[in-house]
Structures are given as structure tokens and as C-alpha cells.
Amino acid sequence: MxxxxxxxxxxxxxxxxxxxxxxxxxxxxxxxxxxxxxxxxxxxxxxxxxxxxxxxxxxxxxxxxxxxxxxxxxxxxxxxxxxxxxxxxxxxxxxxxxxxxxxxxxxxxxxxxxxxxxxxxxxxxxxxxxxxxxxxxxxxxxxxxxxxxxxxxxxxxxxxxxxxxxxxxxxxxxxxxxxxxxxxxLPVPEGLCAGIVFPHVDVPTRDARQLIKERVLLKDAVVQWGNVAGLIAGLYRNDFELIGRSMQDVLIEPVRSILIPQFAEMKQIALENGALSFGISGSGPSVVAITRDQDQAATITRKIQEHLNQLEIDCNTYVSNVNQQGPRILD
Amino acid sequence: MxxxxxxxxxxxxxxxxxxxxxxxxxxxxxxxxxxxxxxxxxxxxxxxxxxxxxxxxxxxxxxxxxxxxxxxxxxxxxxxxxxxxxxxxxxxxxxxxxxxxxxxxxxxxxxxxxxxxxxxxxxxxxxxxxxxxxxxxxxxxxxxxxxxxxxxxxxxxxxxxxxxxxxxxxxxxxxxxxxxxxxxxLPVPEGLCAGIVFPHVDVPTRDARQLIKERVLLKDAVVQWGNVAGLIAGLYRNDFELIGRSMQDVLIEPVRSILIPQFAEMKQIALENGALSFGISGSGPSVVAITRDQDQAATITRKIQEHLNQLEIDCNTYVSNVNQQGPRILD
Missing domain, CATH: 3.30.230.10 (Ribosomal Protein S5; domain 2)
Structure with a gap:
């Protein structure tokens, strides 16, 4: 250590x-x-x-x-x-x-x-x-x-x-x-769900971080902290609409998404199928659709998987509500 | 228009x-x-x-x-x-x-x-x-x-x-x-109060804006939106401690406070007298102490006024809770 x-x-x-x-x-x-x-x-x-x-x-x-x-x-x-x-x-x-x-x-x-x-x-x-x-x-x-x-x-x-x-x-x-x-x-609105797709492409965390510029435009940062503030308020208000319109990334996603094949297409599939928001999980290449319920997340991950498979890109998909417990003892 | x-x-x-x-x-x-x-x-x-x-x-x-x-x-x-x-x-x-x-x-x-x-x-x-x-x-x-x-x-x-x-x-x-x-x-925690001091020095809004750089360090922006998120959570949780430690400005204050005589001294007076936070109101030169109640705000504004008067700087002071109504018809 x-x-x-x-x-x-x-x-x-x-x-x-x-x-x-x-x-x-x-x-x-x-x-x-x-x-x-x-x-x-x-x-x-x-x-x-x-x-x-x-x-x-x-x-x-x-x-x-x-x-x-x-x-x-x-x-x-x-x-x-x-x-x-x-x-x-x-x-x-x-x-x-x-x-x-x-x-x-x-x-x-x-x-x-x-x-x-x-x-x-x-x-x-x-x-x-x-x-x-x-x-x-x-x-x-x-x-x-x-x-x-x-x-x-x-x-x-x-x-x-x-x-x-x-x-x-x-x-x-x-x-x-x-x-x-x-x-x-922070509070977890009931039903809030993640539909996750991990496409089998290699994007090491270190590389994804190195893409990000050391300086950003203040006006973009203002947009970003307006969205952060909106997301926090949305979680406390249990307001899915506010959560959705706040979960937008004008700073990191435009750079990191370049490393993720079919990012724009996957985003379109998610938003057309009712996702509140869609973006990169961590440093990628996994992507996440935020939805109101599991059914919506399951539909979105299935459709994205079908799309990727047509292009011969393998992927894992996961559908999950927010885990409120964290680690647990199995036995 | x-x-x-x-x-x-x-x-x-x-x-x-x-x-x-x-x-x-x-x-x-x-x-x-x-x-x-x-x-x-x-x-x-x-x-x-x-x-x-x-x-x-x-x-x-x-x-x-x-x-x-x-x-x-x-x-x-x-x-x-x-x-x-x-x-x-x-x-x-x-x-x-x-x-x-x-x-x-x-x-x-x-x-x-x-x-x-x-x-x-x-x-x-x-x-x-x-x-x-x-x-x-x-x-x-x-x-x-x-x-x-x-x-x-x-x-x-x-x-x-x-x-x-x-x-x-x-x-x-x-x-x-x-x-x-x-x-x-956003919710207004009961008692939240502002002690405002307007020192009689001229800082036009346009000049105060021009001081601010077009680009900022991403790492500073991350600190700033962490604080924004903390402040929003603090307002919803009615958590004065969280509100206080979140109301810190690492981006704008270091630049704009240069235009405000005695800024560091006023901040010290405010924090020594129990302010949750202290900073610039808008583009300044007014400054604001955020407190738990009116008494605290009154003490702070009085002490800052005494300090400024000793240096022959005139000022106005105001003590006010958050106004929840906005404009009102007087008659």
C-alpha cells in the first residue's frame, strides 16, 4: 500500500x-x-x-x-x-x-x-x-x-x-x-434503474483519463455544475424528469465517447426507448441507460445488444436497480 | 429590449x-x-x-x-x-x-x-x-x-x-x-440568514466579470461541483454544517476578491464569529456571511463595519433571512 x-x-x-x-x-x-x-x-x-x-x-x-x-x-x-x-x-x-x-x-x-x-x-x-x-x-x-x-x-x-x-x-x-x-x-428514488452494456472493446482507464484536457471552458463547467445541482435536487424531489434532463455531460462525454464504438447509435436507441439519460459508466467502455424501471432498462439493453451483435461486437448486459446495501456476507 | x-x-x-x-x-x-x-x-x-x-x-x-x-x-x-x-x-x-x-x-x-x-x-x-x-x-x-x-x-x-x-x-x-x-x-432551511456588508468601493460588474479567465483547471471545477452538490444536499437535509463546508469557492473568489479591499480580514472576522460561510455577493464588492440566525449575522456585520470604519471605509450593512416571497404589492 x-x-x-x-x-x-x-x-x-x-x-x-x-x-x-x-x-x-x-x-x-x-x-x-x-x-x-x-x-x-x-x-x-x-x-x-x-x-x-x-x-x-x-x-x-x-x-x-x-x-x-x-x-x-x-x-x-x-x-x-x-x-x-x-x-x-x-x-x-x-x-x-x-x-x-x-x-x-x-x-x-x-x-x-x-x-x-x-x-x-x-x-x-x-x-x-x-x-x-x-x-x-x-x-x-x-x-x-x-x-x-x-x-x-x-x-x-x-x-x-x-x-x-x-x-x-x-x-x-x-x-x-x-x-x-x-x-x-444521497436518496435513491424508488424504481430508478440502470441498463448497462459492456461492449467488448478495450479502453484502459489510464488512457481514458489521459484524453481529458487539464483545462475546460468555464462556461462548460457552469453548465456541468448546473446539471450536478439539478441531479441532486431531482434525487431529493423524486423527480425523474429533472433527474433525466440533469444527467447530461458536456465536458467528458464528448472526448471519451470517441473511444467507444457506436456510442451515438447506442445513445439514440436508449433515448428513443424512454431512457431518462444515457452516458458512459466511469471511464468506459461500458455505457449506462438510466430508466424509471427494470422493464425499460431490459428493453434498452436488449435492443443495444441486438444492434452491436449485428456489427459483430460482443457485449455483456446488466439490468439493475440501485443496490442500497453495498457489500454483503454470503456465508 | x-x-x-x-x-x-x-x-x-x-x-x-x-x-x-x-x-x-x-x-x-x-x-x-x-x-x-x-x-x-x-x-x-x-x-x-x-x-x-x-x-x-x-x-x-x-x-x-x-x-x-x-x-x-x-x-x-x-x-x-x-x-x-x-x-x-x-x-x-x-x-x-x-x-x-x-x-x-x-x-x-x-x-x-x-x-x-x-x-x-x-x-x-x-x-x-x-x-x-x-x-x-x-x-x-x-x-x-x-x-x-x-x-x-x-x-x-x-x-x-x-x-x-x-x-x-x-x-x-x-x-x-x-x-x-x-x-x-430549492428548500430554505429555517433560520438561514445573510449578513451583508457593502463597502463603498467601486467594482463595476463588467470589470469583475472580465477578471475571470475563460478556462479553468478541471480539477478546480471538480472541487467546485462537489461543493455545489454538497450545498444542494445540505439545503434538502437542513444540514447547516454541510451547507457551511460546501459554500466554498475555489474558482472565482481568488480572482474577484483582489478587487475588494480587506476581503481576507472580513472573512476572518466572519468565520471567527461563527459564520457557516463567507464570500462575495454576486460580482461584489458586497460580501456576505451565511449564518444560522439573525443574531450571529448582526454581530458579524457590526464587527466588520467597525473594522472598515477604523480604516475609513464606509459601508452599508444588512441582516436578513431568506425572502421566500419575492416581489410584493405595497399598495
């Missing part, structure tokens, strides 16, 4: 050895970062896909990854390099347990890497939640979040929170500020 | 001659545009100061300004050039009443011009509200707003709505979008 996280001095007192589990299996969800208009500050969690982490207490001290499934061999098995094990190591270190506590980790990725759906965040959050659960949950979610952000930095090269915050907290989250970290949970 | 406003074709049918008044006197309030973090999109109305417009129906067709008080001779008496009369002319023209309806106007300015408190907007809104009231109120506030924006453009050279929208609508308003115009009324 590149950053140590200071936790309060009384923490070791919170560890109740009676509550330490032998094994825990945790699911953490994929996330849609940015929510189209809120670059780097907004995100929401979905029900599926997501990643699974199993942690098992063993006699030999230290943290070891024993298996990773579903990554096509792309993720490091080195405990210091993999975000899941590195976060566990850091937490054990901060708790003063490095010398005495041993953990074996199995990671099962159910979602594609580099999809724009917070793949590394899902693994990180599952891992952080799992080690905490194994220890009897001594840390609150607020206390776990800095570990997740440090894990994200290790995995992606930047410590953004717009995937890890919603993956950990569940629901729709606002990162009001990074320094100091200030996370606000 | 530089722009004609299309109103719906059935409008002439709405004029009920029995409801046409002989005379009306209207007050419209000053406004705090930007609300520190929301450049060009947010604003709120205050109880005082504000401007008064009296409109009197006369036999001779046309619109005439018969007197302006409190402007030190700075405002035009030419009916086509003064925003109050120009808006009245435009509304009468759109209603097809130019040939038959005569109006005399008296304008009393109770607030300084070029103060950053929406002086021209207060006059414009008072005038637009007055001509509508004189005609028996055929137009809704939503229909009146485009006239106010056109009047603001005539008076200031730009058609921003962050003063006229709150002056007309009352309360706290979000201009989500200018094209199409999309105004959202």
Missing part, C-alpha cells in the same frame, strides 16, 4: 477474539461512477455484477492469495501488489496483528476488468469488508473507506473514490470533498 | 379589463447571486434592501418614466433604455396593448447601484411584477421570468438569471439550465 491509514489508538481494544470468524465469503458490487454529469464526485452501486472474496483464518501469520478466478491471469498474486491482500495487510498492520494473524484469500471475479464498472473497486471493497468481518467488524464503513481508496490507488494509479465509496456504502454517494474526505449518501 | 419574448397565443384572452388597476406600488428584493460556490446558477432573495416601482395607468398611450429617486442621476429616463420601462413596453407590445394602454412609472431605488446585490434586477423585477399586476396579473411568474432576463441584459449587458430568478421567485433558486430555461426552487 502506498499510504498508511491512521486509525484511532483505541482500535486494538475493539478486537473481540470471541467474535473472530474462521472464514467469511463476501460479495461487493460493481458501480457506475460519475453518474454521467458528476465527474469524479458521484457514483452508485448495482445489484450485479460484482466480485467475491473468501477469507480464511490460518495458523501461519501473514496474508496470502491462494487463488484468483475469472481474471484471465491478469491480476497479481503477490500479496503486496494485489489490492485485496494489500488492503488486508494494511488493516492487520494498523491493528498490530501482523505477527499473529494469518489469512488465506480466494478472489472470484464475476465482472470484466477494464470495463468502466469499478472492477478493481469491487474486489477491493469485498476484501476490505471481508477482513473486517473476519475480525468481528471492529471498523465502521467510514473507517474502512480510506483503506479502499488506498487500494484503488494501488490498482489503478489514482485514489478516486467514485467507485469505492458507492461500492462500500451502497446507494448513491456524493464525494463532496477529497481533502478532507466528505462522503454524503 | 434586445429580445422579444414569445408568449402563448391565447394571452390576450387572459386580460380581464375589470381587473385592470389604476395604480400599483411594488417592492422587489435585493439578491445574493452565486451563493459563493454556485457561479451563475444559484441565488437567493433577501428581505431588504430592495427597490420600489409605482405604475399608474394614464390616458395617453405609451410608457413614460416620470421620476427616479435614489440613483444619483445614473439611470436613463429614456423609456427604451431603462430596464423597468423597457420591460413594461415589451409586455404591452406582446399583449397587443401598445396602442391603447398608457403607463407612468416612478422608480425609487433603496439600494446602491453596482453593489453586487442585484440592484438592476430588483428594479427590473419590481417593474415586470408591477405592469403584470396593473393588468390584473395575466402572466405567471414563469412567464414573467424571460422578460426579467431580457431586462437584465439591457441593464448589465448579459442575460444572467442568478439575480432576477430569486428576486422574482423568492427563496433560493437554481438555474439548472439557460437553454432551455429551467429554474428549480
Amino acid at each position: 502506498s499510504e498508511s491509514n491512521q486509525i484511532s489508538a483505541d482500535l486494538d481494544k475493539r478486537i473481540d477474539l470471541d467474535k473472530v470468524l474462521q472464514q467469511v465469503r463476501v460479495f461487493a458490487p460493481a458501480t457506475v461512477a460519475n453518474m454521467i454529469c458528476g465527474f469524479d464526485i458521484l457514483g452508485f452501486a448495482v445489484e450485479a455484477p460484482g466480485d467475491e472474496v473468501t477469507m480464511r483464518r490460518v495458523a501461519q501469520p501473514g496474508v496470502r492469495i491462494v487463488s484468483i478466478k475469472g481474471d484471465d491471469g491478469r491480476l497479481p498474486l503477490d500479496a503486496a501488489q494485489n489490492t485485496v491482500s494489500a488492503c488486508a495487510l494494511q488493516i492487520l498492520s494498523d491493528l498490530g496483528l501482523t505477527e499473529e494473524f494469518g489469512v488465506e484469500i480466494e478472489l472470484v471475479k464475476h465482472m470484466p476488468i477494464g470495463s468502466g464498472l469499478g472492477s478493481s473497486s469491487a474486489s477491493t471493497v469485498a476484501g476490505v469488508f471481508a477482513i473486517n468481518a473476519l475480525l468481528g467488524s471492529p471498523l465502521s464503513k467510514d473507517e474502512l473507506l480510506p483503506y479502499c481508496i488506498a487500494g484503488e490507488k494501488l490498482a489503478c494509479g489514482h485514489g478516486h473514490a467514485d467507485n469505492v465509496a458507492p461500492a462500500l456504502m451502497g446507494g448513491i454517494t456524493l464525494i463532496r470533498s477529497y481533502d478532507p474526505l466528505d462522503i454524503i449518501s | 434586445s429580445e422579444s419574448n414569445q408568449i402563448s397565443a391565447d394571452l390576450d384572452k387572459r386580460i380581464d379589463l375589470d381587473k385592470v388597476l389604476q395604480q400599483v406600488r411594488v417592492f422587489a428584493p435585493a439578491t445574493v447571486a452565486n451563493m459563493i460556490c454556485g457561479f451563475d446558477i444559484l441565488g437567493f432573495a433577501v428581505e431588504a434592501p430592495g427597490d420600489e416601482v409605482t405604475m399608474r395607468r394614464v390616458a395617453q398611450p405609451g410608457v413614460r418614466i416620470v421620476s427616479i429617486k435614489g440613483d444619483d442621476g445614473r439611470l436613463p429616463l429614456d423609456a427604451a433604455q431603462n430596464t423597468v420601462s423597457a420591460c413594461a413596453l415589451q409586455i404591452l407590445s406582446d399583449l397587443g396593448l401598445t396602442e391603447e394602454f398608457g403607463v407612468e412609472i416612478e422608480l425609487v431605488k433603496h439600494m446602491p447601484i453596482g453593489s453586487g446585490l442585484g440592484s438592476s434586477s430588483a428594479s427590473t423585477v419590481a417593474g415586470v411584477f408591477a405592469i403584470n399586476a396593473l393588468l390584473g396579473s395575466p402572466l405567471s411568474k414563469d412567464e414573467l421570468l424571460p422578460y426579467c432576463i431580457a431586462g437584465e441584459k439591457l441593464a448589465c449587458g448579459h442575460g444572467h438569471a442568478d439575480n432576477v430568478a430569486p428576486a422574482l421567485m423568492g427563496g433560493i433558486t437554481l438555474i439548472r439550465s439557460y437553454d432551455p430555461l429551467d429554474i428549480i426552487s
Whole structure:
């Protein structure tokens, strides 16, 4: 881990050895970062896909990854390099347990890497939640979040929170500020649904970020924060129309969408079929249609899939309401 | 007027001659545009100061300004050039009443011009509200707003709505979008108060705008829209702490505050005395402390006034809760 996280001095007192589990299996969800208009500050969690982490207490001290499934061999098995094990190591270190506590980790990725759906965040959050659960949950979610952000930095090269915050907290989250970290949970209008399409084209997060210019026109920024404000108001007012007309991105989408084949055509299909809004999920290439209900999202993802398949572009599709829980213990 | 406003074709049918008044006197309030973090999109109305417009129906067709008080001779008496009369002319023209309806106007300015408190907007809104009231109120506030924006453009050279929208609508308003115009009324937390200081230094709106750079750093814009989002959430949550820490301006204040003598010292006085936030009102030189109650705002404005007076800088001070009504008929 590149950053140590200071936790309060009384923490070791919170560890109740009676509550330490032998094994825990945790699911953490994929996330849609940015929510189209809120670059780097907004995100929401979905029900599926997501990643699974199993942690098992063993006699030999230290943290070891024993298996990773579903990554096509792309993720490091080195405990210091993999975000899941590195976060566990850091937490054990901060708790003063490095010398005495041993953990074996199995990671099962159910979602594609580099999809724009917070793949590394899902693994990180599952891992952080799992080690905490194994220890009897001594840390609150607020206390776990800095570990997740440090894990994200290790995995992606930047410590953004717009995937890890919603993956950990569940629901729709606002990162009001990074320094100091200030996370606000926003209300989730009933029925609000995401229809997600992940086209099988490669757009690494780093490349997608490098496309974005360092400076933007102030007049475009004004449009963007008007839309951010409208989206927040729309969520509190339960106003789907306002949510829809606010979820427009005049700054990032015009640049990043160039990397996504058929973006304009997919957007047209979504809007013609009743989507409140359509845009890029995170840094792409996944795209997301925001709808009032699951039926609408299912229709849109099916029609986009048919369109892409005609052009011989494979894709995954997902339909999900907002996941209000975040990570959960499977067994 | 530089722009004609299309109103719906059935409008002439709405004029009920029995409801046409002989005379009306209207007050419209000053406004705090930007609300520190929301450049060009947010604003709120205050109880005082504000401007008064009296409109009197006369036999001779046309619109005439018969007197302006409190402007030190700075405002035009030419009916086509003064925003109050120009808006009245435009509304009468759109209603097809130019040939038959005569109006005399008296304008009393109770607030300084070029103060950053929406002086021209207060006059414009008072005038637009007055001509509508004189005609028996055929137009809704939503229909009146485009006239106010056109009047603001005539008076200031730009058609921003962050003063006229709150002056007309009352309360706290979000201009989500200018094209199409999309105004959202935001909740007003009970007690929220403004302590305003107008130091007697000259900062014309046009100069204050020209200081602002055309391009801004994206990373600063992200901070700004995080704060905008936090402020909107804070208003809905009735969360004064969140409101306070969100009302920070990293983009405009660093540039515009250079034009305002003693800005840093005034900010320090405000924050040391419990202000939730402190910043520039509109384009300045007025400054505003946002507080939880009137007592706090009164203390802060008094202390700032004492500080400025020691330096032989005169100022006006105002303490006001958010004005939820907007313009009102005095008699």
C-alpha cells in the first residue's frame, strides 16, 4: 500500500477474539461512477455484477492469495501488489496483528476488468469488508473507506473514490470533498434503474483519463455544475424528469465517447426507448441507460445488444436497480 | 429590449379589463447571486434592501418614466433604455396593448447601484411584477421570468438569471439550465440568514466579470461541483454544517476578491464569529456571511463595519433571512 491509514489508538481494544470468524465469503458490487454529469464526485452501486472474496483464518501469520478466478491471469498474486491482500495487510498492520494473524484469500471475479464498472473497486471493497468481518467488524464503513481508496490507488494509479465509496456504502454517494474526505449518501428514488452494456472493446482507464484536457471552458463547467445541482435536487424531489434532463455531460462525454464504438447509435436507441439519460459508466467502455424501471432498462439493453451483435461486437448486459446495501456476507 | 419574448397565443384572452388597476406600488428584493460556490446558477432573495416601482395607468398611450429617486442621476429616463420601462413596453407590445394602454412609472431605488446585490434586477423585477399586476396579473411568474432576463441584459449587458430568478421567485433558486430555461426552487432551511456588508468601493460588474479567465483547471471545477452538490444536499437535509463546508469557492473568489479591499480580514472576522460561510455577493464588492440566525449575522456585520470604519471605509450593512416571497404589492 502506498499510504498508511491512521486509525484511532483505541482500535486494538475493539478486537473481540470471541467474535473472530474462521472464514467469511463476501460479495461487493460493481458501480457506475460519475453518474454521467458528476465527474469524479458521484457514483452508485448495482445489484450485479460484482466480485467475491473468501477469507480464511490460518495458523501461519501473514496474508496470502491462494487463488484468483475469472481474471484471465491478469491480476497479481503477490500479496503486496494485489489490492485485496494489500488492503488486508494494511488493516492487520494498523491493528498490530501482523505477527499473529494469518489469512488465506480466494478472489472470484464475476465482472470484466477494464470495463468502466469499478472492477478493481469491487474486489477491493469485498476484501476490505471481508477482513473486517473476519475480525468481528471492529471498523465502521467510514473507517474502512480510506483503506479502499488506498487500494484503488494501488490498482489503478489514482485514489478516486467514485467507485469505492458507492461500492462500500451502497446507494448513491456524493464525494463532496477529497481533502478532507466528505462522503454524503444521497436518496435513491424508488424504481430508478440502470441498463448497462459492456461492449467488448478495450479502453484502459489510464488512457481514458489521459484524453481529458487539464483545462475546460468555464462556461462548460457552469453548465456541468448546473446539471450536478439539478441531479441532486431531482434525487431529493423524486423527480425523474429533472433527474433525466440533469444527467447530461458536456465536458467528458464528448472526448471519451470517441473511444467507444457506436456510442451515438447506442445513445439514440436508449433515448428513443424512454431512457431518462444515457452516458458512459466511469471511464468506459461500458455505457449506462438510466430508466424509471427494470422493464425499460431490459428493453434498452436488449435492443443495444441486438444492434452491436449485428456489427459483430460482443457485449455483456446488466439490468439493475440501485443496490442500497453495498457489500454483503454470503456465508 | 434586445429580445422579444414569445408568449402563448391565447394571452390576450387572459386580460380581464375589470381587473385592470389604476395604480400599483411594488417592492422587489435585493439578491445574493452565486451563493459563493454556485457561479451563475444559484441565488437567493433577501428581505431588504430592495427597490420600489409605482405604475399608474394614464390616458395617453405609451410608457413614460416620470421620476427616479435614489440613483444619483445614473439611470436613463429614456423609456427604451431603462430596464423597468423597457420591460413594461415589451409586455404591452406582446399583449397587443401598445396602442391603447398608457403607463407612468416612478422608480425609487433603496439600494446602491453596482453593489453586487442585484440592484438592476430588483428594479427590473419590481417593474415586470408591477405592469403584470396593473393588468390584473395575466402572466405567471414563469412567464414573467424571460422578460426579467431580457431586462437584465439591457441593464448589465448579459442575460444572467442568478439575480432576477430569486428576486422574482423568492427563496433560493437554481438555474439548472439557460437553454432551455429551467429554474428549480430549492428548500430554505429555517433560520438561514445573510449578513451583508457593502463597502463603498467601486467594482463595476463588467470589470469583475472580465477578471475571470475563460478556462479553468478541471480539477478546480471538480472541487467546485462537489461543493455545489454538497450545498444542494445540505439545503434538502437542513444540514447547516454541510451547507457551511460546501459554500466554498475555489474558482472565482481568488480572482474577484483582489478587487475588494480587506476581503481576507472580513472573512476572518466572519468565520471567527461563527459564520457557516463567507464570500462575495454576486460580482461584489458586497460580501456576505451565511449564518444560522439573525443574531450571529448582526454581530458579524457590526464587527466588520467597525473594522472598515477604523480604516475609513464606509459601508452599508444588512441582516436578513431568506425572502421566500419575492416581489410584493405595497399598495
